[in-house]
Amino acid sequence: MDIAQNILLTIMTAATPLLIAAIGELVVERSGVLNLGVEGMMVIGAVCGFAATILSGSPWIGMLAAIVAGAVASLLFGVLTLSLAANQVATGLSLTLLGLGLSGMIGESFVGSAGIKLASLDIPVLSDIPLIGRLIFGQDPIFYMSLILTGGVAWFLFRTRAGLTLRAIGDNHASAHALGINVLKIRYLAVMFGGACAGLAGAHLSLVYTPQWVENMTAGRGWIALALVVFASWRPWRVLGGAYLFGAVSIGQLHAQALGIGIPSQFLSALPYVATIVVLVIISRDRRLTLMNTPASLGQAFVPDR
């Protein structure tokens, strides 16, 4: 049992940053904005979270700093693509480049510093439940936040008026504008929410996953989060499923290797990507439903015509 529990814990740890970053990006894309800078915002979150933790001695302050840093980075993207209507793809890519470079510069003096791990927050009574207690109620705070975020976003998008407005903007910004909705204001808020989530995901990497700072420590996780959003056809619970599936197969293949079963390791390494894409494509095979969920004005700049 201990081994199974350890494996499940490892899977949850591996899935959490992907889930948080993807949920943030999902809201951004639902509002019709494509921000390819997730990787950059995540790595900025990771370094700022780590630096603030070392300077203040408190990983909680570090976590807050990461959220703020991610949101500030996304604001830069927002000004360029929303106010100045720059190309979203190019701006997002530049944000990733900027993030990777800037984080290396900020983090230079923190390389090799001993990190402080964000302690797990055991929920009294519940964490003593046999088998599942420790898994679900004995985790780090960012894990709980990832679940709350997923549920919250699902509720917000599909059960509230504000969520409906956000989706309407993503589907047809011109009509939404004609109805008197402030398109740019809501898109700004969505972009900043996405940035804050990416920053939090970065904080998970540098404060929980491997409490240290090393350059490029996101190692492509931002891109995986972006792909998850698309393959989950912009639905929050599917993003959760996709992130956990990806985590499970990534960890599972490491165990398969350690067991010494004779499958080529190159194939096993590719398996998480292949399996996640295949499964998400299969569950999204209803074309009508997928089209309905795809934000129709995704990636298009909006210039209000008075």
Next chain:
Amino acid sequence: MRKIVFALAATLAVTAVTSALAEDKYKACFIYVGSKTDGGWTQAHEVGREYAQEKLGDKVETVALENVPEGPDAERAIERFARSGCGIIFTTSFGFMDPTLAVAAKFPDVKFEHATGYKTAPNVTTYNSRFYEGRYIIGQIAGKMSKTGVAGYIASFPIPEVVMGINGFLHGARSVNPDFKLKVVWVNSWFDAGKEADAAKALIDQGVDIITQHTDSTGPMQVAEERGIKAFGQAFDQIKAGPTAQLTAIEDTWGPYYEKQIAAAMDGTWKGGQSSWDGLKDGILSMAPYTNMPDDVKAMAEATEAAIIDGSLHPFTGPINKQDGSVWLKEGEVSDDGTLLGMNFYIEGVDDKLPQ
């Protein structure tokens, strides 16, 4: 997508760096696969570059380009360096081998040094370090320290260098515990702290009580510290990441070699087509302090280190069987360098199938 991003970044960086260079100094250029501050492989090269710069002083301008991905993008980065007036270019990762040779053919007047490869040309010399000597020592320590008799090895890519390290480690462990077993996990990356940490957790969950790695981050060391098991540092002293976990580390010391080769390139005595392969006795690698182990194990490790340095012990001395049980080296037979540099088989006791 990432590759494009990196290629753009690399191009920009080279342009910026080269335009800022003074014209009259001799230029020695370095291409790194990772970040200068990775706490492992690349940082060791960076320390070597700084050493050479300090020793050679004002006569030389050294320039480094970090985070260059292996493959076709590397060729562009190396070519930019060659065009920008670099006299000698060090390419410091195995995957830069073919790009280095391709650029070297176009620039016969520029001198190239490729680390850990096996192909040379009239203006390309290779240099390497006998890491397996260090791996043999840490293997022996693992053989003594492990209670379960199983160690975990986090490996990057199935290239001869890595396979040689795995075999060297296991042979060392088996020299003190003939039943020692080794589990290998390939992460197919040189540098991904999270993934390396996941691999370490997977290995520990499956019962190994000592881990070692041939990847570049301190992720595994941190997991070892957290789970209360032992581990070995890679390329750089990682004691800060694992104060109670690190037994020792294999440290790379490239500085004196860089100083020697740059000086030779400047006074015209540099030779192409060479393969330099130095070991513990030359100081190109060294062992970090032996810590967190009983005195008898420490004494054994020190004795082995001394024997390798004075030449009385070659780590790959028979009898050694291949993984399938067939004989590789007979009693007392010593492996030749060619076999080691092209190593594509496991020795007996590896609990893994070598990816081909």
